Amino acid sequence: MGLLSDPNRRKALTSLLTRLNTPICVVCYLAGIAWFMGLAFEPFTLRTYMSENAMGSTMVEERFPAGERALATAREFAAHKRKVGGMPVEWLVKTMQARGLEVFTQSFTRTLPFPDENKERYMVRGTNIYGILRAPRAPRTEALVLSAPCSPDNSNNQAVGLLLGLAQYFRSKMFYVEFDCTSLSGFFSHHSGMDYTPLQGRAGSIQAALSLELSSDVITSLDLVLEGLNGQLPNLDLANLFHAFCQKIGVLCTIQGKLQRGDWDTAEGYTHAVQTMMLMVLKQASGRPWGDHGLFLRYHIEAASVRGINSFRQYKTDATTIGRLLEGMFRKLNNLLERLHQSYFFYLMPSLTHFVSIGYYMPAFGLLATILLLRALDLWVQLGTPAQVTEDGAVLFIFSYYKSFLSPSVLVPSFKPSMVISHLTGVALYTLPVLSQETAVEHFPVSETEAVVLTAIAIYTAGLALPHNTHRFISGEGTEQGWRVLKLVALLYLAVLLGCTALINFSLGFILAITLVPAAACVTPHMPKALTALAMVLLSPGCTLLYCVFIFQELQEAPVTLPEGWMLFLSVISQGILDHSLYGSLVYPLLALLIYPCWLLLWNILFWK
């Protein structure tokens, strides 16, 4: 007989599984964490290299001369911005036209569901100005985009100046693809609810985009920002291109604001790499676009943001050099034959020259998911063996096995109400905070943003009280089978959820897995209630978010105290809701509608009577 159909062998296997379950789970968890930490260790990473043949072997001498003129334009732009008190649309249109671009404008407005306290606005409104530089001899089938975000305050003027300078310079050169200069503040207005005037100019399908943020006349280093909406990253070739040019021109380049260290074998070097990687993981997990480029990625346009940083270093780089770097990058992108697709789309970067691809980091998550599957298997086995076996004989054994497991009297009532109630709470968590902000503001002396956030936290905490109130509805109560079935379903559900999340946004999936997997694996009704309850709350998604906020601040070298951290946490929740309504970020719906109900199921199991 086969391995699994022979009852004796199966009994041996299942007893092995039951005996070794906990040790294997512990080992898997520790191995998963260790694997993840080991990703930043330099011998385990690969050096970055140019995968795209069309970009690798071509080289041009960059000759951009007009750095000073770009800065003068920037000062003019700042003056006009102050005069108009917003974005000087007419001046920008006139200047772009003077440089030979075809200029179009697009205005948009969008009312936020509740006012944004961080940016002090209740509606998002603005004008996008984009100018198209036509290639003289080419068909209008491909385009590259250089964009600079404009804000009403006195930042990013130099980027606009440099953008205009580059446009003028590129006009005199032979370019293959068309070149779009845009000053964006919310270019992508396809969202429902956003009012926008339709786009008029057509340039060709966009191959790559760069967003430039420069707020000072001279810089000491350039920072590359890759993380986009929902944790999507551009093709690694774009980062490789940037790094190649930094080396060629001799500009200091950083990622996550951290400079690369050469000593990987020392403890400090390793911690530095781990910090850089953790910053990238946290930024990716948040699901928000960390630069203007983040919104291009949804449309399969490879985009990155380049940010100029002026710190207290001796060696300063002027605008001409930055212009040369951008010129070189665009000349190389000009030679692209197809969209960037040769290099990786899923990766983590512990430094600008090293990367970890999906094949290397996924096993860390896989180990954590194995714990869930092992536990589920264990429960399946426990559910499968009936309380006593009176009749002998293989047929009756198999019959009673199937009968006890598939009888609807055991299965359905025990977990269906719990599932429904948990998901209803999740839906409440998703919809109620925004909907009920007016009533909250009427009755309590809080602002709308605070009302939304505090309602969310209130619903979250109210979910903790559910088991006491809903055990009436659960008819399978009191049976050992009941909570086992529920836990089996919860484990599989969690495994599927986390697996799907990790495939799309590995960082989010992994961070949720780190806290939720031990909670899911260990929870039973037989453990000491108070202690386990505390542990469950500490491992809940809300507290995970709190820890992430604190860790993020630590890594940014701006550690916060507890009250400040709490305020930051509240603002993070409000930003999450706003990102979801403005850009379509999926983190908040995922947490509210799927992860939180799953955690509630586990909480239900804990308080099973």
Added chain:
Amino acid sequence: SYLFIYLFYYITTKATQFFNSGHTNNWAVLVCTSRFWFNYRHVANVLSVYRSVKRLGIPDSHIVLMLADDMACNHRNPKPATVFSHKNMELNVYGDDVEVDYRGYEVTVENFLRVLTGRLPPSTPRSKRLLSDDRSNILIYLTGHGGNGFLKFQDSEEISNVELADAFEQMWQKRRYNELLFIIDTCQGASMYERFYSPNIMALASSQVGEDSLSHQPDLAIGVHLMDRYTFYLLEFLEDIHPASQANMNDLFKVCPKSQCVSTPGHRTDLFLRDPRSVLITDFFGSVRKVEITREAVNLTSAAEQPVEATKEPKSEPLSYVDQLPVAEIIHQKPKQKDWHPPDGFILGLWTLILLVFFKTYGIKHLKHIF
């Protein structure tokens, strides 16, 4: 008089030596197999060899030039209509009189083999055919991206060394060449001539198996590498050759030593019947100038008497252009059918009748509601 005898003897030996090779015409098949802008150097390679071969006397009618992509008119070329081979744009190998026979997507393995073996469809023009005979010396130059035993065509297919060797054997059996010089400038080029087994083939390659052929110099204004090293030094060598030069194959083997090329050029002469020392470069790169030495004098001064034709031509009718395409006879068209409508009065009468019947049935009093 001794001097005269000596000179006479010298000229005849030179003359006999001139006819030692046994070929009467020269052909060249020059192929660039790679497309895309960053493979600019392969097109420049082939065009440099084309230039040398034309300069040394082979006419366009005897050259089959196959270029897989158009670099001169590529949108990315900052100097349109030029293909440079030296940096700082010293030498434009595209020139004014380049005649490309197979261009773009026509450069395929199938077309290349058909050209070599002569199995082309009857509609192929003469400029696309290799019309060689058993007294032709053929120069075949291939360049592109290659590997161990294959050469990549157009980024989509490959030709293997076995196929190439079989094609040459077909050429030998069909008596399509007298002697063949095969030059290949790709990575691991020596693997392409390993399998040859037909007689009278001499082969040169830019690199051995396991080695990469490297490119020579990038041009920072155009932004690409302009040429490969082997062909660059080959071009320099060939620029010194003129149609009457006596340089032989041993000099060609010395082109681009490892110090200049980084890869080790290789050659194969075991299938060749003559000693390479006695083979002139112009046997393959140049064109045969057939000189016949005669000892009799030819009288060119007296004009030959031509009888005048006095026949009267018959008077012919005035000619007119024939109606080449008598459309009316070919296309028998029927007049277009107009749709038949009933006469208008009839419709009016019909509706009046319907109305009257209606009012008759339901009473005349409704009529006043309408009018």
